[in-house]
Amino acid sequence: MNKVAGVTIIGAGPAGIAAAIQLKRYGITPLLLEKNMLGGLLRNANLVENYPGFPVGISGLHLTSLFEEQLKNLSIQPIKAGVTRVKFEDGLFLVETGTSVYYSQIIVVASGTKPVQLTGFDIPASLQGKIYYQVVPLLQESGVVIAIVGAGDAAFDYALNLAKTNQVIILNRGFAHKCLPLLWERAELDPNIRYFDNACIESIYSNQEGGMMVQYKVIEGTSNFQVDYLVGAIGRVPNTGFLSDQVTEQREELQSAGLLYFIGDVKNDIYRQASIAVGDGVRSAMQIFRTEKGLFS
Ligand SMILES: Cc1cc2nc3c(=O)[nH]c(=O)nc-3n(C[C@H](O)[C@H](O)[C@H](O)COP(=O)(O)OP(=O)(O)OC[C@H]3O[C@@H](n4cnc5c(N)ncnc54)[C@H](O)[C@@H]3O)c2cc1C
Incomplete structure (x- = not known):
């Protein structure tokens, strides 16, 4: 089945969730695709002590359950689906999962890392x-x-x-x-x-x-x-294997045009922290709103 979305976010870890929350504040309901559990890698954290707001720290599972609750309160319903391919044709992205194809004007890649x-x-x-x-x-x-x-x-x-x-x-x-x-x-x-x-x-x-x-x-x-x-636990590398060669080649161009965003661990090199990922998510939503304003009215 083919479906159309304004903004599609790939991955519902801290980065993708933050982007979805901020977009919702602008009245934009994104398509949020997550292949696994909401919260991403952070679910593994024993004790998160550097995320403001939790003076004695908080477990990764607890913190991500709060993220999930916030999504629910905002009526953002993630779809459980693994993206297998993202192509760009005739000015639109085609996002393929095992069962569906979504057409999207904007893609936010928040797919984190995969283990070595x-x-x-x-x-x-x-x-x-x-x-x-x-x-x-x-x-x-x-x-x-x-x-x-x-x-x-x-x-x-x-x-x-x-x-x-x-x-x-x-x-x-x-x-x-x-x-x-x-x-x-x-x-x-x-x-x-x-x-x-x-x-x-x-x-x-x-x-x-x-x-x-x-x-x-x-x-x-x-x-x-x-x-x-x-x-x-010998390292992790960016998880972008689902991007077609063509999208990878046009990456910078698509980013400059405000159509493609990379947020969180997928692009943060050694700076892989939940708060940075969340900041990236909020920033991408603000950029989408500012640059694409007329698009969703
Ligand atoms: C043990 C451990 C402890 C940590 N402790 C801390 C800490 O104390 N403080 C801190 O700030 N950070 C901590 N981190 C780092 C933190 O977990 C990451 O920085 C953060 O989770 C990155 O968020 P993200 O959304 O960019 O990526 P991720 O959390 O990796 O989320 C990416 C999401 O995308 C999904 N996805 C990937 N591919 C696809 C696809 N093809 N289709 C659909 N969905 C897809 C994944 O399933 C995942 O849910 C810790 C990490 C680990 C491993």
Whole structure:
């Protein structure tokens, strides 16, 4: 089925939600497409302490549930759909999902990032379902052992979140951790977190009971342990694979014309923070309103 929209926002993380809220204030109801859960990556955050308004911090799940409530109060109804392709033809964008095609005058890309996949070892098919790149699906787990690969803020934040009810092992391929000092200090004090640096996974294999074994190399030699889950936190890259080559080539031109916007983590390089994403969202809505004023009247 084909449908027409003035503004289509791809992704309902903090950036896309903020853009939708601000557009609504201008009387513009955008089409908000989200392939997963509302709130995006922020749902994984253990404790958000740098988002103004929450003096003692707030969990990512709680904060994003408030975002969701705000959308509801404003009668913005996101559509659960993953965008597979965005094309630009005859002055209109074609936004394809598995089941629909939407025509749109303006596109706001708020699709965040995707994880860098773990490489360097094979993962047997029987264990593929035990590998994750976010922690939200694991937050109900209790009493299990989880290995996290990485050494940045996300790895340590994931560890602190999961260690509330589980045993966590952090494997850092390098020598130095790259996380905020306060996350390092909290992890050091947490009896449920063990940290190994210069620890490189050599293989993942299944033991006789079907459990997941992780064999890793440290300076002293090779060691292994059994884990229930493995979480990759070795970086993230912009998520724009759904843009056609033509849109990618015309990106700057379309942006200058006020037809295409990139907001939040998808374009923020190392400055990936919810408050920056929200600011981008509000800014894009203001720009849309200012430059396209006559368009929606
Ligand atoms: C563990 C962790 C802790 C963090 N802690 C903090 C913190 O304390 N403070 C802070 O400010 N920030 C924190 N962050 C960063 C914060 O989560 C991000 O900066 C923020 O979520 C970025 O928002 P975004 O909307 O740009 O992208 P995202 O949150 O990544 O949202 C993008 C959305 O787009 C959707 N999407 C992607 N592709 C498609 C498609 N093809 N079709 C439809 N939908 C699509 C995704 O499903 C997702 O919901 C943390 C991040 C992590 C991982």
